[in-house]
Amino acid sequence: MRPARLSVVTAVATLAALTAVTGCAEKADSKDKANGGPIRVTAKDDACEVSTKEFKAGHVELAIENKGSKVTEVYLFFPDGRIVAERENIGPGLKQKLTAEVKPGEYEIACKPGMKGDGIRQKVTVTGDSKAVAKRSPELDAAVAAYRTYVQQQADETMPKATAFAAAVEKGDIEAAKKLYADSRLGWERTEPVAESFGDIDPKVDVREDGLEQGQKWTGWHRLEKALWQDKKIGAEEKALAEQLVTDLTDWQKRVGTAEITPTSMANGAKELLDEVATGKVTGEEEAYSHTDLIDFKGNVEGAQKAYELLKPVASKNDPALTKELDTQFAALNTLLDKYRKDKTSYEFTSYEKVGKDQRKELSDAVNALAEPLSKLAAAVAK
């Protein structure tokens, strides 16, 4: 992890957050009247009724009423799956308001009875001037939406693993905790550039001892890694840190869907995942005590490959030679990594301290071979 580095994703996410805050606060009622009053959303157990499917850009208000029997939540989504605004925990029979600042374009309103799954969705159109909104191809919107789903899925799947890891620590079971450690990090490693975009979460969960700022308390995975492998003991402090880790990751899981993701940030995020490997994993710095670097390595590569595969339909039209090269290099790196695990489904990789100097050079060469063309993916998508 690199807390100091403000990636494209971070910068845009911060900007989006600011816009959302000010947008909610300052607009007057007159704008609502331009839209003929609030948009009524009636949530039922099997329906999500919206009073109008078309409204004007600017300040909008959703007047929500839950007429179903389950607790529900209502979302306004961008076409790429990003959350514009949401309201959770609306009990049966309750009314809630949801406000948002929206630009012209296509959106979806979703009700989620029982607060689970994709929800019941309605397409809505926001009209008006669209000078600020860059037109994107539906293909790229689909890629972003699918990547957003992937990122959320990785966070969702991480939670039970992280909880199990924390439980082992809290029980004082060092051996069990060691076994669960690397796997609990995999989802994070796969989506690291997005995970890192929340500048406040990353330093809490993934900071290494050498990355601490003066006065910063060391928390998170690597602090526990040191306790398990180096100090070989679990005390009250470690137990508290395990609990804290789960709390911080829950925060990540809740917020990860709001990250601003664009096709170029996906492409450069994929490259950043390889950068992570090139600077931290291939040197063995990332997992200095557990030596589980190759599992993180694999996670980074998988995450990069996911982003790439989603962008590939567009990239291959713009730069077929590049996608051919990327296919070759992803395959080569994966083949090389397979040499360090029992079989192609196992995430039990060779301990990195057993990987010799020549082998590390070979891995480093393969990372460079992939990362260099990967750095050209953003250009191929942006063409």
Add this chain to the structure above:
Amino acid sequence: MADEKLAENTESESAGTPGEAGSSPSRRSLLGWGGAGLALGAVAAGGAAVALRGDKDDAPMMSAAAAGAAVPFHGAHQAGVATAVQDRLHFAAFDVKTKDREELIRLLKDWTRAAERMTAGQPVGEGAFGGLPEAPPDDTGEALDLKPSRLTLTVGFGPSLFAKGRFGLEAERPEALVDLETFPGDNLDPARSGGDLCVQACADDPQVAVHAIRQLARIGFGKVAIRWSQLGFGKTSSTTPDAQTPRNMMGFKDGTRNISGTDTAALDKHVWVSAKDGADWMTGGSYLVARRIRMHIETWDRAPLQEQEDIFGRDKGEGAPVGKAKEHDEPFLKAMLPTAHVRLAHPDSNNGATILRRGYSFTDGTDGLGRLDAGLFFLAYQRDVRKGFIPVQRSLAKKDALNEYIQHVGSAIFAVPPGVRDKDDWWGRTLFA
């Protein structure tokens, strides 16, 4: 050879373009010149040619180097062999990672096009700025605003490239591209030895040389990977018979009797591979031996002056051979100790074996024991290694008194193909096409 033609035309070239060589444009001002690069190279080469002929007058030599002129890239021979030795070096040996012959050829073509631009003082590809904000620029940019600095890029092919089952080149391997034996006293580090390909980057500005290797490495990722590389400074030999031979890290002038870059007869006899030599594709090329020679600096510095001078067979001040007054005086070998370095290395002691030396001093900081990790990065070009480096090194390794103070720690040999003729030609075409 392009250099010579230009040398012949030096007077008119220089007269016709007053001030050009003296105010060579920087890389940045070259941006956008496009096709003007070649013309510029030719003009600037006028300055370089003056330097080659500057044996009787030091002034043009200085102005050419100070101007940072461009050395022409195209010619019958690769630049960087007979070219007047520049001040700085970045030498890189690469392993070829791809198994695809076509991909290797494509890389050599890409490298050639990049080398054409860089030696003319231009950035590679679309340049270092002004492109898509979301994508990294084609050129890394640290050589912007710097002059061409007489950059030469010279490519070579190692024996391993010709191995059976790799690129179908086993029948093309020249007999002269031998596997070097291990000489007595060698302590070779495999991590500093060998390589499928090499690129020698020489320039008067170290940043220009480093930039060039960096761009080629970057273009090559996935197809090749750097195996080892060496930075060099303070050229230790000269291919221009100027008044002063540079000193090595031991403080001595060594390599006084080197082949001059303008001595066509000597170059043809000892350096350039002839059509009669066997491998047709090597005609006009040369064979390069690279040796990283570590010097035990601290113990050398404690050696008495007399011992130092006896070991070399020269005096330390003037560099004159034993019993002579001036550096360039013909040495009387028998006056020297039988173990003296100059005596053992001299062609007369080795049946006339003559090599063209282009070595550089190096200092890679200090080793873990606080000793200066310094020495000579020895580069020698010759028509046949079996008649050049090998007999000389056999003789030296056996008897040279200097061996107490040096150790060969890296070693590599490369076949350096002939020059790139024009914009359609590429490095290695005679071998692969």
